[in-house]
Amino acid sequence: MVIGTGFLSACGPNKKDKEEQNQTVEQVNALDTPTVSLITIAKGKLTSSITVPGELQPYQQVNLYAKINSYVKSLTVDIGSQVHQGQLLATLEAPEINSQLEEAKSRIQQNKAIYFASKATYDRLYSTSKTPGTVSENDLEQAIAKMQSDSANVEAAKSAYKEVSANLAYLQIRAPFDGIVTLRNINLGTYVGPAAGGGNQPLFVIEDHKRLRLVISIPESFTGGLTNKDQVTFSIKELQGEKFTAKIERLAGSLDNTLRSERLEMDVYNTSGKLLPNMYADVNVPLPSRDSAFIVPKSAVVTSTEKVFVIRVKDGKAEWVNAKKGLEAGDMVELYADIQPGDQLVKAATEEIRDGASVKIGSSPVAADDDKGAKKDTAAKK
Template sequence: MNKLKNKSTLMLAVIAVAISSLLSACHSEEKEKESAEEQQEQAVETPAVELTPVKKGKLSSNITIPGELIPYQQVDLYAKINSYVKKLLVDIGSEVHQGQLLVVLEAPEINSQLAGAQSRIKQQEAIYYASKATYDRLVNTSKTPGTVSLNDLEQAEAKKNSDLANVEAAKSAYKEVSANLAYLEIRAPFDGVITSRNVNLGAYVGPGGKGSDPLFTLQDQKRLRLVVSVPESSTGALSNKTEVNFTVKALPSEKFTAQVKRLAGALDEKLRSERLEMDVYNKDKKLLPHMFAEVNVPLPGGDSTFVVPKTAVVTSTEKVFVIKVVNHKAQWVDAKKGLTSGDMMEVYGDLKPDDKLVKVATDEIRDGSTVKDK
C-alpha cells in the first residue's frame, strides 16, 4: 500500500511540473507575441527611413526619337504651256547639273503666233513712218508764217506719238510670244537626281494635259535634312550647337552623326513638339531620302538645379512630391520633374541645399507623420 501511495504522489508531482511548464511556455509566447505586435505598431506609427541630402547640380540626358531623312532640295518640274514632248534627255536615276537641258517640248502654234506678232510690228512701224513723215513736212511748212495752223501741227505730232506707242506695244507682244519659246526647254534648277518621270515621247503636257502630274521630280541627295520632332518637355535644353547620332534600319551596324542647324522656335499645334533639322552630308549616297532614322538627341543641363535620387520623387494620382524631414516630421513638398540621368533626377520646388529628404519615398509616409532615421 505504501508503495502504491508513493507512486501516485510521484505521478501527481510530474503532472504538476508539466502543467506549470506548459503554462509558463504559453505565458512566454503571449509576451513575445505582444512584444512583436508592439514593435510592429511602433514601426508603422514611426517608420524608419533612410535620408538623403538635397544638392545642387547639373544633369545631362538624352532622348531617342524617330526622325526622317528628306532631300535638302526637291522640286517637281511642270510644263508651263500646252505642248507635246519632243525629246526626253534624262530618265529616272539620271544625275543632272544646274542648267542642264532635261526635255524639249514642241508647240507649232507658237511659231504662228510669233510670225503674227512680227507682222504686227512691221504694220505699226509702217503707220508710224507715214505719220512721222507727215509731221516732219508740216513742221517744215510751218516755218513759213500763216501756212499751217498750230492745231494741225499738234494733231500731227499726237498722231506720230500714238503710232510710235503702237510700235512699242507690238514689240512687247512679240517678246511675250517669243518668251514662250524658252518654256519649251526645261532645264535643271540645281544639281540633283531625277527620281520620277511621268511622261513619254509625244505626250501632251501643260495646263490641259496630264493635270497635276509633274514631268519630273528632281532631288538634291548629296545633302539631306534629318527632321525630328522633340516633345515639349525636352525643348528647353535644345541648342543649335548640338550634335546628334542616328541609325537607319538599312545599315544597322553603322552610326551617323549630324549637326543641329535649324530650330523651329515654335511648337506644332497638333503634335505639341518642336521641329529640328540637321544637315547630313551624303556624298557616298549610302542614305536615301525618306528613310526613317532612330535619333539620339543629347539634352545638356541648363542652370544649376536640385538633383535627387529618382526614388525620392513620388508620383501619385494627385500630385508629384518629395518628402522632407524636419525634426523627425515628414513634410510633403510639391515638386516638378526635370531631366533624368541614371538614378538621379532634377526637381524644382520649395527646397534648400542640404534639406533632408526620404531617399525611398512612398505616399504611405503621410504628411506630418513622425519618422526616424535608420
C-alpha cells in the same frame, strides 16, 4: 506529475501570447515610426538626352512642269539619271508657237509702217507751220499725238514678240540644279501643259541626294536651351551598327499648333550615298545641362494621383514638400522645390510615410550626388 504537466501547460500559452504581443507592438511601432535612409541634397548638373524619330528629306527637291501646251519631242534622261544644272532633260514641240511668232513679227512691221506715215505727216506739217498762217496749231498738235501713239504701238508689238519668243524657251526642260531624276511621268509624244489631263502631273522630279535634311520635332518641355551649336547622333534601322552625326542648323523658333513641338533641321552630307531621302531615323538629341536644380534619385520623388512631392526629414519628423521634376538621366532626376542645399530627404519615399510622422534614421545620410547611376558632369555645385 499531473500537477506539473498542468503547470507547464498553463505557462506555455502565456509565453507564446507575450511573443505575439511583442511582435504586434514592434509592427505597430514600425508603422508609426518607419526606419528610413536619408540623402543630403545639393545642386548640380545633369547630362541627359532624348530619342525622337526623324526623317531624312532631300535638301533640294523640285517638280518640273510644262508651261506651254505641247507634245514631248525628245527625252534625254530617265529615272536614276544624274543631271547637272542647266542640262537639257526634254524637248517639247508646239507648232502654233511658230505661227504666233510670225504673227507677232508681222504686227511689228505693220505698226512701224503706220508710225512712219504719221511721222512723215507730222514732219510736213511742222515744216509748213514755219510759214505763219499756213497750219493751225491744233492740226500740229493732232499730228504729233498721232505720231506718238503709233510709236507706242510699235513698242507694244515688240513686247508681244518678245513674249512669244520667251515661250520658245519653255519648250526646253532643263535641270535647275545638280541632282538625280527620281520620277518621270512622260514618254515621247505625251501631251503636256496646263490643259493636259491627269491633273497636270510633273514631267520630272529632281532631288539633291548629296546633301539631306534631317527633320525632327522636339516636344515643348525639352525645347528650352537648344541652339544651332548642338550636335545630334542618329541611326538608321536599315544600316545596323552605323552611327551618324549632324549639327543643328535651323530651329523653327515656334511651336507647331497640333503637336506642340518645335521643328529642328540638321544638314547631313551624304558623301557615301548610303542614306536615301524619306528614310526614318532614331535621333538622340542632347538636352542642355543646368546647374540651378537639385539632383536627387528618382526613388526620392513620390508621384501620386494628386501631386508630386518629396519627404524632408527635420528634427526627426517627416515633411511633405511639393516639387516639380525636370530632366531625367538614369536613376537621377532634376528637382525643383522649396528646399535648401543641405536639407535631408528620404531616399526611398512613399505615401506610407505620412506628413508630420516621426521617422527613425536607419543609416547615416549620404549626398545625393554620390548615388550610383547619377549621370552628372562633376561634383555638385552648392
